[in-house]
Every structure is written in C-alpha cells, then in structure tokens.
Amino acid sequence: MTLSPLTRGILLGFTGMVLLLMYTPLLVVVINSFNPDPSMTWPPEGFTGEWWRKAYHSAGARDAVLTSVQVAIVSTLISLILGTLMAFALQRFDFFGKHSVNLLVILPIALPGIVTGIALNNAFRGIMGINLSIYTVIVAHATFCIVTVFNNVIARLRRMGGNFEEASADLGAGLWTTFRLVTFPQLRSALLAGGLLAFALSFDEIIVTTFTAGSGVTTLPIWILNNLFRPNQAPVVAVVAVVLILVSIIPIWIAQRIAGEAENIR
Amino acid sequence: MTAANTAIRLLDVHRHFGEVRAVDGVDLEIADGEFFSMLGPSGSGKTTVLRLIAGFEQPTSGTIELAGKDITGTAPFERDVNTVFQDYALFPHMNVLDNVAYGLRVRGVKKTARRQQAMDALAMVRLEHVADRKPAQLSGGQRQRVALARSIVVRPKVLLLDEPLGALDLKLREQMQVELKQLQRDLGITFVFVTHDQEEALTLSDRIAVFSEGRIVQLGSPSEVYEQPVNEYVASFVGTSNLFDAEAARAVLGAEGRFALRPEKIHLVAPSASAGGPQAKGKVAETIYLGVGRRVVVDLEAGPQLVVLEPSTTEAAVKRGDAVLATWRTEDLVRLT
Numbered sequence: 216m217t218l219s220p221l222t223r224g225i226l227l228g229f230t231g232m233v234l235l236l237m238y239t240p241l242l243v244v245v246i247n248s249f250n251p252d253p254s255m256t257w258p259p260e261g262f263t264g265e266w267w268r269k270a271y272h273s274a275g276a277r278d279a280v281l282t283s284v285q286v287a288i289v290s291t292l293i294s295l296i297l298g299t300l301m302a303f304a305l306q307r308f309d310f311f312g313k314h315s316v317n318l319l320v321i322l323p324i325a326l327p328g329i330v331t332g333i334a335l336n337n338a339f340r341g342i343m344g345i346n347l348s349i350y351t352v353i354v355a356h357a358t359f360c361i362v363t364v365f366n367n368v369i370a371r372l373r374r375m376g377g378n379f380e381e382a383s384a385d386l387g388a389g390l391w392t393t394f395r396l397v398t399f400p401q402l403r404s405a406l407l408a409g410g411l412l413a414f415a416l417s418f419d420e421i422i423v424t425t426f427t428a429g430s431g432v433t434t435l436p437i438w439i440l441n442n443l444f445r446p447n448q449a450p451v452v453a454v455v456a457v458v459l460i461l462v463s464i465i466p467i468w469i470a471q472r473i474a475g476e477a478e479n480i481r
Numbered sequence: 482m483t484a485a486n487t488a489i490r491l492l493d494v495h496r497h498f499g500e501v502r503a504v505d506g507v508d509l510e511i512a513d514g515e516f517f518s519m520l521g522p523s524g525s526g527k528t529t530v531l532r533l534i535a536g537f538e539q540p541t542s543g544t545i546e547l548a549g550k551d552i553t554g555t556a557p558f559e560r561d562v563n564t565v566f567q568d569y570a571l572f573p574h575m576n577v578l579d580n581v582a583y584g585l586r587v588r589g590v591k592k593t594a595r596r597q598q599a600m601d602a603l604a605m606v607r608l609e610h611v612a613d614r615k616p617a618q619l620s621g622g623q624r625q626r627v628a629l630a631r632s633i634v635v636r637p638k639v640l641l642l643d644e645p646l647g648a649l650d651l652k653l654r655e656q657m658q659v660e661l662k663q664l665q666r667d668l669g670i671t672f673v674f675v676t677h678d679q680e681e682a683l684t685l686s687d688r689i690a691v692f693s694e695g696r697i698v699q700l701g702s703p704s705e706v707y708e709q710p711v712n713e714y715v716a717s718f719v720g721t722s723n724l725f726d727a728e729a730a731r732a733v734l735g736a737e738g739r740f741a742l743r744p745e746k747i748h749l750v751a752p753s754a755s756a757g758g759p760q761a762k763g764k765v766a767e768t769i770y771l772g773v774g775r776r777v778v779v780d781l782e783a784g785p786q787l788v789v790l791e792p793s794t795t796e797a798a799v800k801r802g803d804a805v806l807a808t809w810r811t812e813d814l815v816r817l818t
Contacts, residue, residue: 378566378570379572379573381537381557381564381566381570382564382566382570382572383572383583383587384536384537384556384557384558385535385536385537385557385563385564386558386587386631386632387558387587387588388583388587389558389587396586397572401573401574
C-alpha cells in the first residue's frame, strides 16, 4: 500500500507519540532508581547506587522476589501440563460440547482480574473451606496461565496435522516413543513460548493475587504496592520496579524470537 | 494361490463412516513380490483399503491377514508393513539421515549400524549427498525418494504407496515410475500402490484392482483390465472407449447388448474401399493432432459419434468433412455387462 507523504507523516507522528508515552515513564523509573534524592525530585541531581545496595539487602524485597518466582514457576508448570493436554484433547478428538470447552478454556484471560479474584476467593474459603496460602495463589494464577500455553500448543498442532504421528507408528514406534521423538520436539518451541508468557503473566499479577494470597504471602507486585507510598522506601521500590521490567521483558523477548524462528523454519 | 505365497488377504472387509460405506465388502489376495495397484477416482475407497492394511483404520467388519496371519485389530507399529505417504510426512525437525534411520532407531538398532543401513538405503535412491539436510531444503522429487528410503530401510514384507507420485510434475513422475519398478524388482518386496492415474497403474502393475464406491469392480492384469473391461465404468475410467448403449449397438453394430470399442482399434478407410467385417459409414467431424497420432471424431450415419486414434504414420490423413468408412475386428469389440 502506498501512502501520501502527509498521511505517512501523521502516522509516524502518532506512532512516535504513543511509543513515547508508553516508554518515557519506564525510563523515568530506571533513572529514578539512581536518583540520590529519596523523595525522587525531578530532575535528579547526581547519581547513586545506594538504593540498589539497599534493595539488595532488603529482606522484604528479597522474600517477595522469591515468592513470586516460586508462584510463577509452579503455576507455569501446571499450565504447561494441563494446557498441552487440553490442546491435544480439543485438537485431536471430537466430542459433544467441544466448542464450548474451547471458549471456557480461553475465557479466564479475558475475564477482569477482579472477578476472577472474588470468585476464587469465595470458592476457596466459602465453598471448599481452604485457607488462603501460597498454593491458592498458584492455582489462581494457573487458571489464566493455561491459556497462553493452550493457545500456543493448539496453534502448533493445527499446523502439524496427524500425519507425522501416523508415519512414526507406521515405522514401528509405540505411542510414547512417537511422542518423545516426533510430537514433543515439534511442540518444544511452542511450549517454551507459551511457558515464558505464562511465567511473565504470573510474575506481575496483582489483582487476583490480592484476593487469593494467604496472610504472609507477599509476591513482588504486592510488596511494591505496600511500599510505594512509604517515603523512605520509594527509591527501593524504583529499583525493584527496574528489576521487574527486566524480568518481564526478557522472557517475552525470547518467546517472540522463538516464535519467529519457528515460523522461518517452515 | 496358497497361503505360503500370499502377502495380504482381505476377507469381506467393510469400513463404514456413519452412513458412508467407504469400503463395502472387499475380498482381495495379493501375492508375495507382486506389484499390485488399486485404481479408482477419489472417494472410491482405495485409500481407505490402504489405511486398513497399514492399521490406521480398523475395519467395521471383516478380516485382514498378513502372510497368513490375522492382523485385524493390531496397531500400525505391530504390523510388518510400511507406508509411503502422499505428502511424504518426513519429520521436519530431523535431517534426512535421521529420518531414514528412524525405523531402525525405534527398533533399537545401534547408532553406527543404523547410520550405515540408512546410508545404504539413501544410496539406493541416489541421495547420499543430502543426508545432512532438513526435509524443507529438498525438492519434491528428493523428498519422495527420502520417504521411499525411510520405508524400505526396515525391509517390510509389504510396502504401501499412497499416490506417491501425485505431487510431482510429469517428467519427474515418469522417471520415478521407472525407479519404483526397478526398486521393487531389486528388493522383492510386495508393493501395494494406490493411484487415480490409470496410465500409471497400467505401466507399473502386475495386477490392478479397479475400485468404485467401496467395491472392487474388476481385478486383473493391466492388459485384461484394458482389453476386457467388464463394464462401462471400467471401460471409460481405464483409457478412453467408444461406448455403445443398447440403442447405439442396435443401430451401428446390429447387435443386442452394450459394447465398448477402443479408439486405436478402429481404422478409417475411403468409403469406396471394399472391406469385410464390421464397419460403419460416417463423416469426419474433427481431427486433433496429438504428436504420437491423431484423434479423429467421426459422425456416424447411424447416429452416434466415434472417436478414432490414428497412428501418425498414416499417409493420407483424413480431413474435416471427409466421408470415411470406419472398420474394426469383431474380436476387438468388448461386450459389457
């Protein structure tokens, strides 16, 4: 499509503005983590690594990071297993209500977090009579993390078709050998991409977490929220935020590269 | 035919998909070392029969035997048959050598031994030089040959080929036909070949089964199927035929019944020539140059049209509008059921 120079100029301007609006605040956070003034006045008058040192030695922040990592890893593992199984079920078999199940699986990612949060809170405490803990957070996160794995795997399965598995069986491989040598290697990049996205989703989730975390379970986003408005903690929060940005960006970037490479091979 | 040299036997095999009878009562015996073709249009059940033999489908009823042993109900990996798929189904994440060695690998053959055997199989299809490449880097013809090598490396009793040449262009297809035939002779493996291309079936096969609507309508050698088609369906599907229905047969042939006559069995002579035997007067409606010969369409005085294939050596070529006398031998006229 050819655009007139004017249209092109306007579009370019808009794109630039949107990107600027999205990324300037992030940049400010990064700079503020080195701002010597604890009340983060702008512009910064100097440079300090003090906050990074403080953050590193802050037991609260460290525990929060550890909790978040634990929650993210376990809920990602759960989603990898369940998401893959579900994708196989919906792609390979025909059964009554298949399309409804498909919708129900994807829905949690579209549902407002607050609704999921309240619903799960009621379900855990009211109906099942379970005390909130780190495990309830993990289960809650898994409900929407499954979607990213499911979507990636089912898209791959749709392109693969069943022919490779027939060929493998034909050449003498049993079901498990076929999965190990033929199906799984072709799913690997989809699983990695889906898993990384799931990890990133879980890592910075706050709404559902607030409703499902037991007392004493502090994930990183919750720790940040609690500490943001304490005057002497503000710079440390900025440091943690920078770390969070990195932890979130890297998996997404890797996932995108993997997805891109998988496209190129085909 | 005794059980000892029967590779595959199908006894009253049915495969129904809901209301659709994809395979509707097929009895079949394929001899050891035979090049057997299943010919028919798409939806005639030939591919389903192949998948039943491979074990990808289970029959609704009936028995399938391999070398005298009942294999009905066993899984594909338990059957000593291998398939060359229409789209080859080469594993995209493995290189050519690993693809070919796959069948040996899952049988627990040691790495060095299976690599050697895989290279030998690749040598058989003259593709040793692409052993390190991925399937995506090969041409269609090369993929086809890799798929062949992958299937024959495990030395199955029977090789099933599902329209293996369908995706290739004409030149390559003709070349591969020759290679397939040679390979089959060298290995002595039974080939079961599915195709909708009647010419391919005629050139390659020892015997042909013509399929229609889930049943075998005729089974015989290529020349039997071509020279003695049992009905109108076979006569028109295998090669081209001039078909005479009851009315046309009475008018042109003066005989009761339905008949088929191959275009190349008819000769055109001048109307003045005195000829014995069956004949019909007509006028040339169209001539089409084919290279190897000329197709001449004749409007018969008695009504129907006749398609005639004249060899290109005929000196005085007939032209549009010429009055001609079409002649043929009585024995070339095939009575249809």
